[in-house]
Amino acid sequence: TVTKFKRLFIPGPVDVAKDVLEKMATPMISHRGKDATALQQGIGEKLKQVFHTQHTILLSTTSGTGLMEAAIRSCTAKKAVVFSIGAFGDRWAELGTCNNVPTDKVRVDDGEPTLPDTVEKALATGQYDLVTVTHNETSSGVMNHLEELAPVIRKYPEVVWCVDAVSSMAGAKIEVDRLGIDVCITSTQKCLALPPGMSICSVSAKAVERAKTVKHRGYYLDLLQLYQYVTEKEHQYPSTPSLSHMFALDYQLDKILQEGLENRYARHREMAQFVRGWGKEHFALLARPGYESDTLTVIKNTRGINVGDLNKKLGERGFQIANGYGKLKEKAFRIAHMGEVSVADLKVLLGHIDEILKGR
Numbered sequence: 001t002v003t004k005f006k007r008l009f010i011p012g013p014v015d016v017a018k019d020v021l022e023k024m025a026t027p028m029i030s031h032r033g034k035d036a037t038a039l040q041q042g043i044g045e046k047l048k049q050v051f052h053t054q055h056t057i058l059l060s061t062t063s064g065t066g067l068m069e070a071a072i073r074s075c076t077a078k079k080a081v082v083f084s085i086g087a088f089g090d091r092w093a094e095l096g097t098c099n100n101v102p103t104d105k106v107r108v109d110d111g112e113p114t115l116p117d118t119v120e121k122a123l124a125t126g127q128y129d130l131v132t133v134t135h136n137e138t139s140s141g142v143m144n145h146l147e148e149l150a151p152v153i154r155k156y157p158e159v160v161w162c163v164d165a166v167s168s169m170a171g172a173k174i175e176v177d178r179l180g181i182d183v184c185i186t187s188t189q190k191c192l193a194l195p196p197g198m199s200i201c202s203v204s205a206k207a208v209e210r211a212k213t214v215k216h217r218g219y220y221l222d223l224l225q226l227y228q229y230v231t232e233k234e235h236q237y238p239s240t241p242s243l244s245h246m247f248a249l250d251y252q253l254d255k256i257l258q259e260g261l262e263n264r265y266a267r268h269r270e271m272a273q274f275v276r277g278w279g280k281e282h283f284a285l286l287a288r289p290g291y292e293s294d295t296l297t298v299i300k301n302t303r304g305i306n307v308g309d310l311n312k313k314l315g316e317r318g319f320q321i322a323n324g325y326g327k328l329k330e331k332a333f334r335i336a337h338m339g340e341v342s343v344a345d346l347k348v349l350l351g352h353i354d355e356i357l358k359g360r
């Protein structure tokens, strides 16, 4: 049992609005009935707006990692190249290797972005038919410039481009079709502000055609089978999806579209600027200038504070931030500003951190 619920400023799961949470308690329906079809179709249409795409939208009852695994396994015929800028890029390379997909990893230091020249150099070798890019690396707080990478990747028509937008979709603008992204992946518990348990992706015709040439795509995470069910079999799923998430997602998407996507992006940017300002004044940022994330800020622990202790004291006041991820534990800390939070909420949070650090 949870002894005390805190306001979450961790990069997922994020706080879910009460009315959205309540939609998870909607009574069950058959996942093979007309209502299930209508639910799936409605969600798909709304998500197309969020993804800025005409591509088919697929849901998977897995967290984001599920569709990352599905994408690299289902859509690599020759060899994949993973451009990793941190722990979540590393994960994608591991997913490839674990699935017996020939995978190379190009890794830069934490805080650095993926640069067009790096991508060009790798693709020019002609070895690869799938690339993965992390849009927003949640371990380092770096947001890659997809618009600079797109023209390079576009030069290689055999390449299927997969993007991990798990911690940025619906918090930052990602124009899937304009950029030419083939598989763009997110999950529910980050900027979409829903409970964890579902992942979402868009799939291009190119990605679908590629999957048809790949023999062993697994079963539960077979992107082609998912696609065929959603497009051909009454817009349903091969196995029973989390209908509870779908009810909440459908409702939350209405709220997101009501806020307005541009307003939502602007709110995230404004929150980011505010937290960055604080971070630079009191510490330093991990991300290279110009590549700071709009959905979370990773602050270098330049003052050698005890991050665990800070978080414990924040917890007593009803707030929670995140320590550095993996090897960055205690070397950095992370403040998420994604989902339904506001600048006013962050002012309160940073006010508490200021007080704690001053020993008050």
Ligand SMILES: *Cc1c(COP(=O)(O)O)cnc(C)c1O
Pocket (backbone or CB within 6 Å): 011, 012, 063, 064, 065, 066, 088, 134, 136, 137, 138, 164, 165, 166, 167, 187
């Ligand atoms: C959270 C996160 C993941 C993993 O998603 P899950 O939903 O936890 O499986 C992958 N990539 C990034 C960038 C993330 O922030």
